[in-house]
Amino acid sequence: xxxxxxxxxxxxxxxxxxxxxxxxFPFFWMVVGATNxxxxxxxxxxxxxxxxxxxxxxxxxxxxxxxxxxNSCKISLLTVLGQLLFSSMAGYGFELFSxxxxxxxxxxxxxxxMVPFAAxxxxxxxxxxxxxxxxxxxxxxxxxxxxxxxxxxxxxxxxSFPKEIxxxxxxxxxxxxxxxxxxxxxxxKATYAAAAIYxxxxxxxxxxxxxxxxxxxxxxxxxxxxxxxxxxxFPEYGVIMTAIIISTLPMxxxxxxxxxxxxxxxxxxxxQ
Amino acid sequence: MAEKLPPLTLSSLDKKxxxxxxxxxxxWFFISFCLILLALxxxxxxxxxxxxxxFSSRGMISRYVGLGNYKRxxxxxxxxxxxxxxxxxxxxxxxxxxxxxxxIATLLNNKAIKFRGVFRTGIFLPxxxxxxxxxxxxxxxxxxxxFVNRFLMTTHLISDPIPWLVDPFWARITVMIALTWRWTGxxxxxxxxxxxxxxxxxxEAAKIDGANALQQLGRITVPLLKPIILFTAVTSTIGTLxxxxxPTSFASGGVTAATIGPGNSLLTMSVYxxxxxxxxxxxxGYAATVAYVIxxxxxxxxxxxxxxxxxxx
Numbered sequence: 001x002x003x004x005x006x007x008x009x010x011x012x013x014x015x016x017x018x019x020x021x022x023x024x025f026p027f028f029w030m031v032v033g034a035t036n037x038x039x040x041x042x043x044x045x046x047x048x049x050x051x052x053x054x055x056x057x058x059x060x061x062x063x064x065x066x067x068x069x070x071n072s073c074k075i076s077l078l079t080v081l082g083q084l085l086f087s088s089m090a091g092y093g094f095e096l097f098s099x100x101x102x103x104x105x106x107x108x109x110x111x112x113x114m115v116p117f118a119a120x121x122x123x124x125x126x127x128x129x130x131x132x133x134x135x136x137x138x139x140x141x142x143x144x145x146x147x148x149x150x151x152x153x154x155x156x157x158x159x160s161f162p163k164e165i166x167x168x169x170x171x172x173x174x175x176x177x178x179x180x181x182x183x184x185x186x187x188x189k190a191t192y193a194a195a196a197i198y199x200x201x202x203x204x205x206x207x208x209x210x211x212x213x214x215x216x217x218x219x220x221x222x223x224x225x226x227x228x229x230x231x232x233x234f235p236e237y238g239v240i241m242t243a244i245i246i247s248t249l250p251m252x253x254x255x256x257x258x259x260x261x262x263x264x265x266x267x268x269x270x271x272q
Numbered sequence: 273m274a275e276k277l278p279p280l281t282l283s284s285l286d287k288k289x290x291x292x293x294x295x296x297x298x299x300w301f302f303i304s305f306c307l308i309l310l311a312l313x314x315x316x317x318x319x320x321x322x323x324x325x326x327f328s329s330r331g332m333i334s335r336y337v338g339l340g341n342y343k344r345x346x347x348x349x350x351x352x353x354x355x356x357x358x359x360x361x362x363x364x365x366x367x368x369x370x371x372x373x374x375x376i377a378t379l380l381n382n383k384a385i386k387f388r389g390v391f392r393t394g395i396f397l398p399x400x401x402x403x404x405x406x407x408x409x410x411x412x413x414x415x416x417x418x419f420v421n422r423f424l425m426t427t428h429l430i431s432d433p434i435p436w437l438v439d440p441f442w443a444r445i446t447v448m449i450a451l452t453w454r455w456t457g458x459x460x461x462x463x464x465x466x467x468x469x470x471x472x473x474x475x476e477a478a479k480i481d482g483a484n485a486l487q488q489l490g491r492i493t494v495p496l497l498k499p500i501i502l503f504t505a506v507t508s509t510i511g512t513l514x515x516x517x518x519p520t521s522f523a524s525g526g527v528t529a530a531t532i533g534p535g536n537s538l539l540t541m542s543v544y545x546x547x548x549x550x551x552x553x554x555x556x557g558y559a560a561t562v563a564y565v566i567x568x569x570x571x572x573x574x575x576x577x578x579x580x581x582x583x584x585x
Contacts, residue, residue, distance in 0.1 A: 019376055023395045023398050024394045024397060026413065026453070029409070029413065042412070044417070090305070092302050093298070093299050093301070094299075096298075097295045097299030099295060099296060102299055112315070113510070114571060115314075116567065118514060118541070119321050119563035119566065119567055120313075120314065120317040121546075121563070122324065122549060122556045123320035123321050126320075127316070144313075145313075146306050146313075177301075205403060205405075207517045226402075226404050227404050227521060230411070230521070237412055240408060240412075247402065248405055251400040251401070251402075262461075263464075266461060
């Protein structure tokens with residue numbers, strides 16, 4: 001019996017370890033690739049080379065990487081702020097002040113999650129053209145200021161918020177918007193952190209919609225830069241790897257700094 | 273989903289009315305911003321493209337065709353290929369990924385396993401990469417002379433290089449591997465959060481009653497995780513049917529290439545929509561029709577999944 005249990009443990013660790021290695025290996029390969037030439041990468045070399053500086057030089061001299069990076073940052077930060085504010089307000093409104101009409105609206109809002117972006121793409125594109133926002137970051141940000149998934153996520157999380165605190169604040173004469181801003185938001189930090197990671201991830205990583213809206217080189221985002229680099233006739237793999245690292249680094253930093261909240265936030269929203 | 277109204281314990285009708293109007297005033301206030309934005313950037317496009325799908329256009333000229341676009345789909349070989357490719361990803365890749373995620377999550381929920389935090393972080397890490405990034409990365413790793421072939425050949429698992437990305441069959445396999453790499457950890461986190469809400473006592477009791485690991489999975493874990501499994505299944509279905517970034521990034525030449533993947537093996541419905549709008553002579557009406565096929569398929573598949581889960585709501 002004991003030997004059998006031991007064998008099971010070994011198998012479990014072996015399974016987890018192989019999953020772990022498979023998951024992490026491409027990251028390692030990406031870092032190694034940035035230090036090698038295109039020929040070495042294609043040949044599958046997996047040791048560090050000395051080409052990091054030349055690769056970086058090529059990337060920064062051929063493309064306006066700082067400008068493109070800044071574009072991505074600006075778009076993502078504004079989108080995240082908008083999504084957090086509007087989605088959490090909506091989730092709060094739906095949860096705390098429910099009525100029959102609003103429940104029906106909530107149902108319709110959730111249903112729109114099923115509609116693929118491809119179906120919205122064409123009318124949205126026309127809308128952006130008629131607003132004169134084509135090739136403009138505002139067009140990109142404006143269309144993604146609210147996220148249905150986050151409305152759902154916030155509402156689920158507000159369910160576990162103690163209603164007595166809100167009642168007490170009302171008795172003390174605080175206005176509803178003030179209660180929301182100075183009591184509810186600070187108390188739900190973990191939820192906001194999880195939502196922020198999610199929103200930043202989707203915005204930073206989005207590709208299709210920026211590809212359609214942004215057309216000139218000055219307006220491009222990091223993802224568009226990578227796809228331009230990799231669809232070239234003679235792709236410079238080492239240079240691509242450096243660009244990939246630059247575009248992945250912010251995500252990894254944010255994830256590691258907010259990781260604790262992320263897991264807590266998701267757990268909190270699933271409790272109901 | 274319907275929430276109960278707050279219990280009406282107040283005796284006078286007046287107080288009740290005042291409460292309803294108070295509720296309404298703030299209820300509408302809090303959701304108004306979201307509703308305006310959604311009406312403009314969600315509801316309007318949905319309705320507009322539904323109307324558009326009854327028109328056929330060539331450039332600037334368009335004419336009303338009713339359901340003609342939907343009939344045209346049935347004879348459109350490119351569309352049928354895109355449909356087949358998309359469904360292949362749905363049928364093969366999605367179940368494997370969700371099962372794998374559930375396996376890893378149950379293992380990581382076992383308190384006897386050490387280094388759970390490290391495993392969890394590492395396995396989730398792929399989920400932070402952008403779709404373009406990981407597709408590009410995998411394209412390089414799976415090139416004919418690339419790392420993967422070299423590794424498999426030096427370990428003598430294969431004698432000839434596998435034509436990843438050159439052969440239609442292997443191109444699909446490559447994309448499936450990449451998709452599994454990217455999304456397994458993402459789904460795992462949801463399962464892990466759900467598992468933490470299942471009290472350990474249940475498993476203790478099951479163990480005392482002599483239930484083995486498989487029985488515990490089938491009788492306790494899966495039934496209690498049902499809402500979350502359903503959630504991941506529906507979101508994965510939506511994601512898979514909308515597949516766009518990966519196929520275009522894997523295809524040599526990107527979106528502008530003549531075929532997406534060898535023999536159009538990676539052409540998905542969303543890519544076809546993009547092509548109809550921005551690559552060929554634009555036919556927005558027909559593109560909208562293809563988009564609505566995705567909507568209908570998602571609705572059907574989600575409905576089936578809800579029914580299978582036996583969810584009464």
